[in-house]
Each structure stands twice: as structure tokens, then as C-alpha cells.
Amino acid sequence: MKVTRIAAPLGARIEGIDVRKANEVEWLEINQHFLAHQVIVFPNQNLTESDHIAFARRWGELVRHPYAGMKDFPDIIELQNAGKQKDINQHWHSDMTYNKVPPKFTMLYARETPSIGGDTAFSNQILAFNTLSEGLRSVLLNLKAEHTAANLATQYRKDSEKAPNAVHPVIREHDETHEKALFVCRAFTSRFQGWGVKESQALLSFLFEHSVRPEFQARHHWQNGDLVMWDNRSVLHFAVHDHSDDEPRRIHRLQVEGTVPA
Ligand SMILES: [Fe+2]
Structure with missing residues (x-):
């Protein structure tokens, strides 16, 4: 496992691991990096929806989003730039803090990404x-x-x-x-x-x-196969919708249950 920080304020890339095959020792190490860096990028993953769910479930139960999940995988919502969805997340937030028990993290898997733009910013x-x-x-x-x-x-x-x-x-x-x-x-x-x-x-x-001062921020530019998780307990994020409508952006999202904020 090779760990490289992505920005001074937060974030790290973990390369050299296929998350489908992570053993218990590797999972514990991943969790330590997650707690230390708050945002983790795993590039070059090759996941089915079931693989995505199985990896996230190692941290706990999944939380369903109030919007409709995918027909066959109701725990996953598909974010895409077709139609009206594009503007929904154009704001700084921690996911679902309007719930009594907001999710501790969100995990996104990129299936189709634009060549320019469409980054996610973190603070x-x-x-x-x-x-x-x-x-x-x-x-x-x-x-x-x-x-x-x-x-x-x-x-x-x-x-x-x-x-x-x-x-x-x-x-x-x-x-x-x-x-x-x-x-x-x-x-x-x-x-x-x-x-x-x-x-x-x-x-x-x-x-x-x-x-959201610039010196607290990091940005991630998406590539196909990126799996990204961020800690909603200590990170805000913003989906920057500056990419062209001509290029598809299709990302699968799920989140894992947290504790009551205290
Ligand atoms: Fe969000």
C-alpha cells in the first residue's frame, strides 16, 4: 500500500490495493489512514455495485438517501449530469446533517468522468x-x-x-x-x-x-475507477459543476451510518 498526501490541509491517495481483496490487517491500516487524512482516494478500482456495498459495509450499516436509490441496489444513488440532477449538490455541506444520526462517511465510485472539470472540493x-x-x-x-x-x-x-x-x-x-x-x-x-x-x-x-477558507481545502479531479471516501464528521464538500454537458459524469454514491453528533 502506497500512501501519498494530496494536499496540505487533508486527503491522501492509497495505491497498490484492490479494495475487494483487502484483508483484515489491510482494512485496519486503511481505517487508520482514513482517520488521519479524512479523505481517501483509491485509484484504479474495478468494482461492481455489490463490491462497492461490501467494502463500505466493513465499517457498518448503510444509510439510504431520501432520493430514490438504484432499482436493483437501493443503497446506491447514481449521480449523473443528465437532466436536473446537475445543480442539486452545488453547495458546501456535510451529507444529510438534517438527520438525527447523519452518516459518518460517504463513499463515491466513479464510473464515467469528464476530461475537464467536475471536481469535488473538500474543506x-x-x-x-x-x-x-x-x-x-x-x-x-x-x-x-x-x-x-x-x-x-x-x-x-x-x-x-x-x-x-x-x-x-x-x-x-x-x-x-x-x-x-x-x-x-x-x-x-x-x-x-x-x-x-x-x-x-x-x-x-x-x-x-x-x-471553507482556501487554506483548509483540497480538490479531487475524478478518473474512471476512483473510489473516494470522506469523513462527514470533520469535512465539508462541494461538487463543482463546471464540466461540459457533452461529457457524461456518472458516479455511484452510498453512505455509512454514524453516531449521534456530540
Ligand atoms: Fe454531498
Whole structure:
């Protein structure tokens, strides 16, 4: 296994491993790299849908997304640039924080990728927390925030009462590494618990901007066969839709169950 960091703030590539054949010792090593680097890229994989599911299941149960999964594999959603899907994820977020128990990681497998563009950007929220002043950190450690799917998709915009929502601590302690990370995002965080929306806006706007400063970020340019996993407990991501509609982008997504943020 050869491990190469992909950017200063976060991320590593692991080469020389076929994830279908990883034994228990190799899996433990992969997990250590994942916890250390937060985003892992496994290039040149050759996975069926069942292989993708089997590898992710080594970490726990899968979480189904509210959008329709694939007909034969309901745990997998197929992201593609055909039709209306293109703009859905054009925002910084951690996946599904509007759930009481959001997934600990998301794992994407690239089946068709554009030659230029279509990157995924990541931002390290441990760094985001650590670079705040001691004064603001101590305020945030006592705050919780509301997360909602109300702005996520057309079905919830039509009927926002039905959108799932949850309250989470603004600073989340990682349940495995025990590092503290900022845990708010522009896509889903609506206000601080017990605060008005307008009252929340100024501080949230600052945090949304701070959380994605360029020096916290890494970008991944997709190749066919890339398997990528990122830690939703400490990473925000953004799918950059700057690729041409003439080239297909087709990526399979699933996510693994986490713990209640604390
Ligand atoms: Fe996402």
C-alpha cells in the first residue's frame, strides 16, 4: 500500500490495493489512514455495485438517501449530469446533517468522468475550528444549531413541513479521534437553537465563510475507477459543476451510518 498526501490541509491517495481483496490487517491500516487524512482516494478500482456495498459495509450499516436509490441496489444513488440532477449538490455541506444520526462517511465510485472539470472540493473542519479565536471557540462550544433539508430539493421546497430536520452541537467531537470540528454548513444549518433566524445570520455567515477558507481545502479531479471516501464528521464538500454537458459524469454514491453528533 502506497500512501501519498494530496494536499496540505487533508486527503491522501492509497495505491497498490484492490479494495475487494483487502484483508483484515489491510482494512485496519486503511481505517487508520482514513482517520488521519479524512479523505481517501483509491485509484484504479474495478468494482461492481455489490463490491462497492461490501467494502463500505466493513465499517457498518448503510444509510439510504431520501432520493430514490438504484432499482436493483437501493443503497446506491447514481449521480449523473443528465437532466436536473446537475445543480442539486452545488453547495458546501456535510451529507444529510438534517438527520438525527447523519452518516459518518460517504463513499463515491466513479464510473464515467469528464476530461475537464467536475471536481469535488473538500474543506477540513478541524482546521476551521482550530483557527478560531479562543473567545469564539468558547462561545460555540455551548451552542447547538438546527439543520434542515428544506432547501435541498424540489420535493421539500414544495412541502417544507415534511423536510427532515435535526439539532446538533455547533462543535462536534469526533467519536473516534476525539478531535473537535466545526459542524455547520450553508446548505443545511438554518439557525442556532434558541436564537432567531436574523440573530443567527451574522454569526452563521461568518462561520460559513470561515469554514471553507482556501487554506483548509483540497480538490479531487475524478478518473474512471476512483473510489473516494470522506469523513462527514470533520469535512465539508462541494461538487463543482463546471464540466461540459457533452461529457457524461456518472458516479455511484452510498453512505455509512454514524453516531449521534456530540
Ligand atoms: Fe454531498
